[in-house]
Amino acid sequence: MPVYNEKVMDHFMSPRNVGEIDNADGVGEVGNPVCGDMMTFYIKVDDNHISDVKYKTFGCGAAIAVSSMVSEMAKGKTLEETKKITPALVAKELEGLPKNKYHCSNLGAQALNKAIDNYLKKQGKEGKGKKRGKK
Amino acid sequence: MREVYLDYVATTPVLPEVLEAMLPYFRDAYGNVQSLHNWGDKAREAVEGARGKVADLIGGEAEEIIFTASGTESNNFAIKGLAMAQQSKGKHIVVSAIEHFSVLHSSRTLEKWGFELTEVPVDKYGLVDPDKVARSLRKDTVLVSIMHANNEVGTIELIKEIANVVKQSGAIFHTDAVATAGTIPIDVRELGVDALSLAGNQFYGPKGVGALWLKKGVRIMPFLDGGVQEGGRRAGTEDVPAIVGLGKAAELAKAEMGARAKRFSALRDRLIAGLPAGIEHVTVTGHPTRRLPGNASFCVEFIEGEAMLMLLNHQGIAVSSGSACTSRALKASHVLIAMGIPHEIAQGSLLFSFGLDSTVGDVDYVLEAMPPIVDKLRQMSPLYSKFLKDKKGGKK
Ligand code: FES
Numbered sequence: 001m002p003v004y005n006e007k008v009m010d011h012f013m014s015p016r017n018v019g020e021i022d023n024a025d026g027v028g029e030v031g032n033p034v035c036g037d038m039m040t041f042y043i044k045v046d047d048n049h050i051s052d053v054k055y056k057t058f059g060c061g062a063a064i065a066v067s068s069m070v071s072e073m074a075k076g077k078t079l080e081e082t083k084k085i086t087p088a089l090v091a092k093e094l095e096g097l098p099k100n101k102y103h104c105s106n107l108g109a110q111a112l113n114k115a116i117d118n119y120l121k122k123q124g125k126e127g128k129g130k131k132r133g134k135k
Numbered sequence: 136m137r138e139v140y141l142d143y144v145a146t147t148p149v150l151p152e153v154l155e156a157m158l159p160y161f162r163d164a165y166g167n168v169q170s171l172h173n174w175g176d177k178a179r180e181a182v183e184g185a186r187g188k189v190a191d192l193i194g195g196e197a198e199e200i201i202f203t204a205s206g207t208e209s210n211n212f213a214i215k216g217l218a219m220a221q222q223s224k225g226k227h228i229v230v231s232a233i234e235h236f237s238v239l240h241s242s243r244t245l246e247k248w249g250f251e252l253t254e255v256p257v258d259k260y261g262l263v264d265p266d267k268v269a270r271s272l273r274k275d276t277v278l279v280s281i282m283h284a285n286n287e288v289g290t291i292e293l294i295k296e297i298a299n300v301v302k303q304s305g306a307i308f309h310t311d312a313v314a315t316a317g318t319i320p321i322d323v324r325e326l327g328v329d330a331l332s333l334a335g336n337q338f339y340g341p342k343g344v345g346a347l348w349l350k351k352g353v354r355i356m357p358f359l360d361g362g363v364q365e366g367g368r369r370a371g372t373e374d375v376p377a378i379v380g381l382g383k384a385a386e387l388a389k390a391e392m393g394a395r396a397k398r399f400s401a402l403r404d405r406l407i408a409g410l411p412a413g414i415e416h417v418t419v420t421g422h423p424t425r426r427l428p429g430n431a432s433f434c435v436e437f438i439e440g441e442a443m444l445m446l447l448n449h450q451g452i453a454v455s456s457g458s459a460c461t462s463r464a465l466k467a468s469h470v471l472i473a474m475g476i477p478h479e480i481a482q483g484s485l486l487f488s489f490g491l492d493s494t495v496g497d498v499d500y501v502l503e504a505m506p507p508i509v510d511k512l513r514q515m516s517p518l519y520s521k522f523l524k525d526k527k528g529g530k531k
Contacts, residue, residue: 004445012445018515029517035459036467036478037439040517056517058482060441060460064515100463 011065019054028114041111062101070108143490156383160376185382192385194322206313206334207237214241216355225275232473260422261290283312288421289430298327317388340384344377399429429489437519438512457484
């Protein structure tokens with residue numbers, strides 16, 4: 001019996017949105033305290049929506065599938081909607097993860113959240129005058 | 136799709152001759168070894184024949200072999216049984232930091248039972264320094280256990296030298312030879328050990344059977360109490376087919392050992408030379424020369440082992456990894472960590488092990504399959520992009 005279901009395998013074998021964004025509006029990096037792995041999310045924000053999202057992941061098959069799924073879930077959503085992406089929701093969208101891999105699903109949501117926080121913080125610093133549509 | 140099994144360290148298959156030898160003892164000669172009739176006689180004859188063959192494999196006497204249900208059981212038996220039997224002399228035991236969990240965890244159980252434990256460190260090749268063992272010995276040391284070779288990185292320890300040191304102290308010396316018995320020559324008298332563990336599924340015998348060789352006269356606490364089986368030290372009805380299989384596998388291993396080792400080491404050397412040549416930032420783990428013939432272990436930097444393992448499996452290649460993510464406990468291999476390999480590099484551990492069905496074509500298939508897999512995962516790795524940026528920026 002394979003450890004991962006088909007959905008997880010699909011995202012692992014062909015992860016969506018892999019990469020980095022050069023002038024990202026927000027970057028979030030988290031390390032996995034359990035096994036020492038790492039995930040970095042990059043976001044572009046336009047008009048309060050996640051217009052682009054990319055990531056890099058150093059970790060197991062589940063961690064890679066989770067980051068891919070999180071990127072898909074976030075794309076096009078408002079910041080408020082994106083903030084509601086929880087590890088449990090990610091695991092549900094992946095139709096389940098092995099028990100000992102649930103901690104990997106925390107990584108994705110955390111990294112994305114951190115990227116949003118990073119964006120909001122920058123906004124605060126730069127004032128509200130972020131130029132729209134800068135690319 | 137091509138199917139390439141390179142995980143013989145996990146288990147070997149059962150050889151057809153071994154299976155043939157076992158089959159009659161399920162349905163025809165199914166008697167209980169302890170029975171005093173013809174059925175019992177046949178089973179007894181088979182078990183005693185196997186005992187002789189297993190003893191021959193390691194240069195011991197037949198009556199010094201105790202059959203067990205696995206290498207893990209042999210190790211539990213040796214560590215707990217020997218320490219408990221000597222406890223009136225002292226309560227200190229010594230093991231290496233890279234022992235198999237069946238030794239390490241048994242030692243920690245002894246700690247809970249009031250023993251003191253010293254774990255001897257290893258060098259970057261996974262080698263135990265006999266001098267360090269000597270320095271760890273105390274007046275109250277009753278048992279030392281150092282593995283003959285490490286299954287994960289293939290390093291063959293200096294058992295003879297360590298045995299010399301231990302002998303002077305009067306402690307009992309056990310070696311876990313699960314990775315070596317049936318694979319490289321062993322002569323227990325020459326090695327100078329007092330007890331030695333081995334397991335059938337490491338040399339083409341069945342799973343669920345192993346043995347503990349115990350030098351005549353060495354006292355041990357029984358592992359299973361009950362009847363008189365195995366001299367009253369390991370009670371329970373003998374698993375005759377499995378024991379017969381172990382005997383047959385031992386006989387074949389002894390006869391073919393040289394030829395097997397020659398083949399395996401050629402494959403090992405081809406992979407050890409080829410993989411780091413074809414992919415940057417790949418290091419060989421374990422000792423360069425004191426190495427099991429069929430073991431080729433690596434760390435691939437910037438990526439994680441489970442992900443590699445899955446992509447390799449997708450290409451039909453079966454291997455192992457010591458990465459934290461592949462272990463149920465989510466801890467990186469204690470062996471790699473004890474060798475001083477940093478956690479993030481240990482995460483990229485891969486272990487290829489060769490066996491009787493392995494071919495040069497298998498190695499070349501791996502050499503072909505690996506670069507795109509590593510590349511794919513590195514393109515995805517934040518550690519790799521950091522490394523590239525630092526390199527560009529002139530930092531080291
Ligand atoms: S990242 Fe280590 S188990 Fe998932």
